[in-house]
Amino acid sequence: EVQLVESGGVVVHPGGSLRLSCAASGFSFDDYAMHWVRQPPGKGLEWVSLINRDGRSTYYADSVKGRFTISRDNSKNSLYLQMNSLRSEDTALYYCAKPKGDSPADYQMDVWGKGTTVTVSS
């Protein structure tokens, strides 16, 4: 079964740091780019970041650029999101997601995890 399981979400103070993880199984992880998408409470979906298959190319939403770092360890079938200088507006459910195709430009996501909740509050 194709599966993504996120972890690492906690309550953190503004200005703090956090690292999210996503464990992948059931597919050839290193054949696909991977995404992080977030959803603030009661709001819509916001794309956060993309990493290509070998981890050498990364892309970010303007709202997180310079503060968040996406990475992956293909030997562990794992995706990460290092989040620094956290703000209240970063409070959200964070999903990792697999693109449907193996094209580096494929943002259509056919597998999603259940998400992990990040709360930034003093």
Add this chain to the structure above:
Amino acid sequence: DIQMTQSPSTLSASVGDRVTITCRASQSISSWLAWYQQTPGKAPNLLIYKTSSLESGVPSRFSGSGSGTEFTLTINSLQPEDFATYYCQHYRTFGQGTKVEIK
């Protein structure tokens, strides 16, 4: 940046109705347009990719169409499990969502 605007924001319908949701792009876009369904407490579920291709396992009452700046998701004969929020997406940009409610 391209903006994606969905209409309506909320839609009230009954079981058996035919429902259409529109997604408009701020400029002409390619066919890389996807639709997702999200029910409360669940992750989004891919319904349609590349504007009109039905994702495996998705009922055939769902269909997508469009080109240029206007795209639609149609649900024929709405079922109880279809009451949910629907999002369009083009590359990094999601629409704001359309909530389909029970009339």
